Amino acid sequence: MQLSLFDLHCDTASEMLATGQCLRDNRLAVSLKKAEVFTHYVQVMAYWTDRRLDDEQGWQRFFEILENLRNDPAVLDGSAVISTACPPHEHPPTLILAVEDARIVAGKLERIDLLYQNGVRILTPLWYGETCIGGSHNTSVGLTDFGKAALRRAAEFGMLLDISHASYASASEIFELSEELHRPVIASHSNAYDICPVSRNLRREQIDAVLRSGGVIGINLYQGFLKENAQACAADTLTHIEYFLEAGAENALCLGCDMDGCTLPEDIPDVASLPHLAELMLAHNYSETLIRALFYDNAYRFASIHLCG
Numbered sequence: 001m002q003l004s005l006f007d008l009h010c011d012t013a014s015e016m017l018a019t020g021q022c023l024r025d026n027r028l029a030v031s032l033k034k035a036e037v038f039t040h041y042v043q044v045m046a047y048w049t050d051r052r053l054d055d056e057q058g059w060q061r062f063f064e065i066l067e068n069l070r071n072d073p074a075v076l077d078g079s080a081v082i083s084t085a086c087p088p089h090e091h092p093p094t095l096i097l098a099v100e101d102a103r104i105v106a107g108k109l110e111r112i113d114l115l116y117q118n119g120v121r122i123l124t125p126l127w128y129g130e131t132c133i134g135g136s137h138n139t140s141v142g143l144t145d146f147g148k149a150a151l152r153r154a155a156e157f158g159m160l161l162d163i164s165h166a167s168y169a170s171a172s173e174i175f176e177l178s179e180e181l182h183r184p185v186i187a188s189h190s191n192a193y194d195i196c197p198v199s200r201n202l203r204r205e206q207i208d209a210v211l212r213s214g215g216v217i218g219i220n221l222y223q224g225f226l227k228e229n230a231q232a233c234a235a236d237t238l239t240h241i242e243y244f245l246e247a248g249a250e251n252a253l254c255l256g257c258d259m260d261g262c263t264l265p266e267d268i269p270d271v272a273s274l275p276h277l278a279e280l281m282l283a284h285n286y287s288e289t290l291i292r293a294l295f296y297d298n299a300y301r302f303a304s305i306h307l308c309g
């Protein structure tokens with residue numbers, strides 16, 4: 001079965017700079033070479049803010065990572081494009097920029113404008129703890145007044161707001177804001193809390209709210225979000241997929257693999273091995289249409305409507 005891939009989350013751009021590796025071929029989980037198994041390839045590249053950096057250092061690092069990506073040989077020679085096109089390009093492999101942990105705006109609203117101007121189209125506002133934006137998944141705190149203003153500004157630009165890593169209270173306020181602005185909410189890399197009860201996964205009512213908003217959900221391959229306190233393999237993904245499908249997510253369920261940012265199942269060590277998940281799904285009588293929807297079609301259709309050009 002020939003597949004395309006539209007992955008809603010990876011931390012590869014940060015790892016490329018940290019380890020001095022390039023996009024075309026590398027020892028990371030994501031590379032253009034490994035993605036050659038797919039007909040079309042769209043990858044959301046998130047800038048992840050290292051906790052050891054303060055907000056200002058994180059802001060500087062964002063531009064270092066962006067410059068490194070823009071100057072990558074494969075980007076310079078057009079083998080891959082960093083794009084804000086809507087609908088996304090299907091050729092060549094396309095990278096969409098995201099920022100994970102928006103604390104780097106450090107209380108300065110105009111930095112939201114700069115992120116947008118530099119091509120960021122997906123904002124995962126929280127990551128860990130309490131920041132100038134608000135409370136993350138390991139807290140019970142909601143958005144700060146600045147966080148509400150910053151996210152409103154981001155959404156008004158057309159950036160997509162992502163509840164992955166948000167506290168329950170912050171996510172509820174993101175849903176309220178998005179409803180007011182008639183914007184969808186996404187969960188780029190989170191699984192089902194009822195299957196694996198960790199704070200990073202989605203409660204049933206949050207899944208329902210994402211679906212009501214017209215958003216999408218990316219299945220995260222991190223072992224710790226697939227299975228609580230145990231090693232997880234590709235088959236454990238199916239339990240989450242089944243749960244999301246029962247919740248009515250067949251047109252919203254995507255992959256947000258979190259590669260180069262987490263411990264992957266041993267039987268899906270990198271992007272080249274993702275077709276193994278499709279084979280497993282086929283063996284469990286999932287239709288080819290559904291598998292293609294999960295791997296590419298749902299995210300592509302969503303991005304074609306909601307990814308701001």
Ligand SMILES: [Zn+2]
Nearest residue numbers: 100165189261
């Ligand atoms: Zn993350």
